[in-house]
Amino acid sequence: MVSILTFPDGFLWGVATSAYQIEGGLDLDGRGPSIWDTFAAEGRTRDGHDGSIAADHRRRMPDDVALMSDLGLASYRFSVAWPRVQPDGSGPASASGLDFYRRLVDELLERGIEPVVTLFHWDLPQPLEDAGGWPERQTALRFADYAALVAEALGDRVTRWSTINEPWCPSMLGYAGGIHAPGRTDPAAAVGAAHHLLLGHGLAVDVLRAHLPASAEVGITLNPYPVHPVGSSEADLDAVRRIDGIANRMWYDPVLRGCYPDDVLDDFRSVSDLSHIHAGDLEQISRPIDLLGLNYYRCYHVSYSPGASAVSEWPGSPDVAFAAPDHTPTSNGWAVEPDGLYDALVRVARDYDAPPLFVHEIGAAFDDVPDATGRVDDTDRIDFLEPHLRACHRAIADGVDLRGFYVWSLLDNFEWAEGYTQRFGIVHVDYDNQVRTPKASALWYAGVVAANGVGGPAPDDGEALPKDP
Ligand code: FCB
Secondary structure (H helix, E strand, O other), X not given: OOOEEEOXXXXXXXXXXXXXXXXXXXXXXXXXXXXXXXXXXXXXXXXXXXXXXXXXXXXXXXXXXXXXXXXXXXXXEEEOOXXXXXXXXXXXXXXXXXXXXXXXXXXXHHOOOEEEEEEEOOOOXXXXXXXXXXXXXXXXXXXXXXXXXXXXXXXXXXXXEEEEEOOHHHXXXXXXOOOOOOXXXXXXXXXXXXXXXXXXXXHHHHHHHHHOOOOOXXXXXXXXXXXXXXXXXXXXXXXXXXXXXXHHHHHHHHXXXXXXXXXXXXXHOOOOOOOOOOOOHHHHHOOXXXXXXXXXXXXEEXXXXXXXXXXXXXXXXXXXXXXXXXXXXXXXXXXXXXXXXXXXXXXXXXXXXXXXXXXXXXXXXOOOOOOOOOOOOOHHHXXXXXXXXXXXXXXXXXXXXEEEEEEEXXXXXXXHHHHHHOOOOOEEEEOOOOEEEEOXXXXXXXXXXXXXXXXXXXXXXXXXXXXXX
C-alpha cells in the first residue's frame, strides 16, 4: 500500500497569478498605461507580445473562479493592477477598477476560496516611470497611497496581504539588466530602485495596518535562490557570496533584521554612493510582518569569470559566470532542483526570525501540446511539482512553520519578456479562442488538495508529520 505524506491541518493549497500576465482588458476601467505596455510597444518582448488580451481574465473572471472551485482549491493569490486602480499612479482611483477586484473577492469568498492579495506585481503605472520610476523615492510614497486605496476597498474581506512580489526582479532585471520593463541598464538606478521598493513595502505595511482589522496578516513575497559554487577557488566562493548577497540577503536582512548586509553595501559602493538610504528608512522597512511569501524556481551555480556579468542584473559584481547544472531542464532551461526549496525554507527559518512562511509561487514551463482531443498530459509538470511538495513536507517535519503552497500558475499566461512562449499553467489556455483545459497536472493537484498530501513516500521522506510541527 502506498502511504501519503500528509500536511498539517489547515495547510493552504492554492494557485497564483498576476494581473498583467492574465487580465487583458487594458481598455477597461479607464486603466492607465503601465511600464509593461511601453516595454512591449517598444518591441522588447519576445515577438512583440503584450498583455492586451493575455488570458482575458478581466472579462472571464467568474468562469476562472468557478474553475478553481472545481479543482477544490482553498486559496487564490492574485495581484491588483495599480494602473487599473489608479490610472495615473497618483490621484483619484478608478471606481470600476476597484469594483473588478471587489467582485473577484466576492466570487472567491462565495466559493469558499481564500483571497490573498499582492499589491505590486511589476506593472508600475507609466506616469510614475516618466517621473523617474523606482529609483526615485517619490515612487515609494505613491505606492503607500495606492496601498491605502486597495485596503479601503478590500480590507473588510481579505485577510492575507503581500505588499510586493519579488522586488529583486523589478529593480535588478528592470533597471540594471534591462531584461524587464522599463529596460534600463543603470546599476546605480537599480540599487536605488531596490531600496525604494523595500521602503514602499515598509510604508505599505503601516498603511495596511491602519486600514485593516487586527486579524489581517501582512507580509512581502521574496524569491530566494540557493547559490552554489562551480569550482572551489577563493574567487569562486566570493562569487557565491556576491550573488547570495544580491539575490537573498539584501532582502531578508532589511525586512527581517532592519539592516543591509555590510558586504553587499561594499559591493554596491563601486556603482552607487548609496545616498538614497536615509536615516530611519531601515526601521520603516523592518516593520514586523505576519507572513513571508517565498517564490522558488531554481538555484544558481556560479563561478568567477572576469567581465562575465559586466552588464547584468548583478550591480557591482561584474565578474560572475552562471552555469547551467546537469539536471533535466524545463522548457525555459531552468533546472529542476527541489532540494533548493528545502534549503531556502530551512535557511530563512533557521537564520532569521522569520514569520510563518508560505510558498507563494512554484512552477515550471514545459512545451505542453494538446492531443487530438485537447488533453494536455503534462506528466513532466507533475514530476516537477511532486518532489517540491516532498521538499516542503521534509522542511515542515524539520520544524519549518510553512503554512501554504501556491502553484504558479493557474493559467498559461504572458511570461514577461518571453511573451506567450512559456507555458506555466496547470490549466491550458488556447490563445486563439481562450478555451481553458485543465492539464493532467491540474487534476493531479486537485487530488493533492483533496488528500491534503502527496502520495507514495520516497526514500528519506520519513513518515507522517509530528502532530504539532
Ligand atoms: C516569477 C514571477 C511570476 C512568473 C514566474 C515564472 O519570478 O513572480 O510572475 O513570471 O516567475
